[in-house]
Amino acid sequence: MPIPARYSRVLPAVLALCAGLAAPMVGPTAHAAPIARTAQPRTGFEESQGARWTSQAEEAAFLAGVDRVGGRLSMRTVGTTGQGRPLRLVRIGSGHPTANTMLLICSQHGDEPSGREACLITIRDLAMAGDSATRRFLDRTTVLVIPTANPDGRAADTRGNADGVDINRDHIALGTAEGRAMAAVIRDEQPDVVYDLHEYGATPRYYDKDLLALWPRNLNTDSAVHGEARTLSETYVRPAAHEEGYSSGTYGIWTDPVTGEPVKQVAGDGQERILRNAAGIKHSIGLLVETRVDARTDAEEQDPALNSRRRVDSQLTALDGAFRFVAERRTRVEAATGRARLAGFTDRGPVYLGGADNDPATPDQTLADPPCGYRLSAAQYADVRDELALHGVVSLPLGPRGLDGAYVPLRQSQRQLVALLLDGRAAYHLTEGQPRTRC
Structure with missing residues (x-):
């Protein structure tokens, strides 16, 4: 899968790095061109042109390859799953103590793979970009990525982990190795932004946008952090999707297909055990993003690879908006998360x-x-x-x-x-x- 041209708004290095080497990403109305092989590390998803998802062995080889040639990447294992698979944390950036920190949590649900593919592509794009704009961005931003948050579920293509537990309902109890690893990363890194990538099944007419997003709804989220999270969703992520021709909506809210008005809420409450809410309570600007699994067109019905490429592309589009948010609002973000982390000492x-x-x-x-x-x-x-x-x-x-x-x-x-x-x-x-x- 090639690098989308839209990254030129935030990360122009991507175009310079890959100029002439790859065809444009498939967008909502375009058809994918064949993907050229390059000397860059490539995921299994890219090598197969979206015909299959990247295997875990391919992920390990891909990350090792990016590490060898990228120069900006470090990795460590932050946990081990019930079936013995590693939970990896990738760090990209200068590590400067004043840098904003953005954490990407990819595919907590093992049967929702498009976020993982987008995260792997993003790791390479950031680590290998050579332009001054990207260097400045990474000088001021540490990007952390857990590319496969549920390796056992990904291997089995199941929502839950090896024990059948939905790890996105384990951010309070911390009864799973996966939940414990993520909690430790959030505790130790204190990310300013926690960005959680998922997929969803559409309900036609009422709940079938290309991309859905939702901020922390829990009422214990600091008001400034809550406001920045809504800004991330409504002013950056969803508009980024619209710029590329994708439709978007609020996760969990059915809307009238004619008026666009809310009909009912079917998900997306304030439960503290869900990551976007736990992140908000812990003073990070949390956001859940979900891309539509179901085929949008007859062409996608006939060619599952086309459907898969569209799903990954919509994730990358949304990430583009998130990077812009961090780049443009870093001072406001630092102020919101910093004040929230101190408020508990005096709050009554x-x-x-x-x-x-x-x-x-x-x-x-x-x-x-x-x-x-x-x-x-x-x-x-x-x-x-x-x-x-x-x-x-x-x-x-x-x-x-x-x-x-x-x-x-x-x-x-x-x-x-x-x-x-x-x-x-x-x-x-x-x-x-x-x-x-x-x-």
Whole structure:
């Protein structure tokens, strides 16, 4: 699969790097030209012109090849799946401490492969680009990529992991190796943007856009972070899709095919265990992006490779908008995420145990006067101490090595998350701590 010309708006190096070597990407109304072989590392998807998805052996060889010739890339293993497959984290950029950090989480659901292919292509494009604009971008931006967030599911072509668990519902409990690895990366890297790539099945007439996007709806997301996430979706990602002729909509919202008005909500709530919401609660600008799996045309019905190329191209189009967002709004992004990470030390406001930005929390879903913290027994602390640490929650052990339990104060960066993890009224709490009202 060639590099799309639209990257010239943000990453003009891509064109210079590959000039004359590849045909244009297939767009929503175009047909794909044959893909020329080049000296660049290429994915299995590219080599087959979209006839098959990149295998995991090909992914490993591809990343090693990019690493050899790209010069800007480093990799490490951040976890191992139940079936022994590595969870890789790719880092691209200068590593400068003042750089913005953008984390791409690719194909949490193993049967949604187009995001993974887009991530692999993006890794190469960034690592091998040679122009000054891309160098400046990467001097100021660290791009982190987990190219295959669910390797066991990808190998089996299943939504869940090897144990059948939907890892995009595991960002609170952290019961899976995949969820734990992602939590550790978010804790350690503190990304400004967490961008989550998925696919969806259309419901014709009401829910069949080429691309859907959704920000964190959880009410515990800092207001400035929430605002930037909506801007990322509505001012950058979706318009980028429109510029390339793709239709777009809001994930989870059916719309009237004539008026375009919302009909009903079928997904996309404020559950804290979903990555886009967990990212917002943890003070990152989260965004879920989903591209349409179903064939759009008779040609796509007859040629599955054409359908696959369109799916990957729409992911790349959306990523183009996300890169523009980071490049153009880095100061606002840094201010929003930086202030949010400090707010928990002085915040005395409510914590919400339910509701969403389009569904106000009820009184029984609202901790209007949250406790100072939660006391955990020794047994409780032993059960959840690792998960608290992976979430970046500070706990204060009581007695030697926590033999008398622990106290978890709300006065910390992850203030809202503490209550969601330890209050018995929270839907997905890890354990029921004893609220302490005297500070």
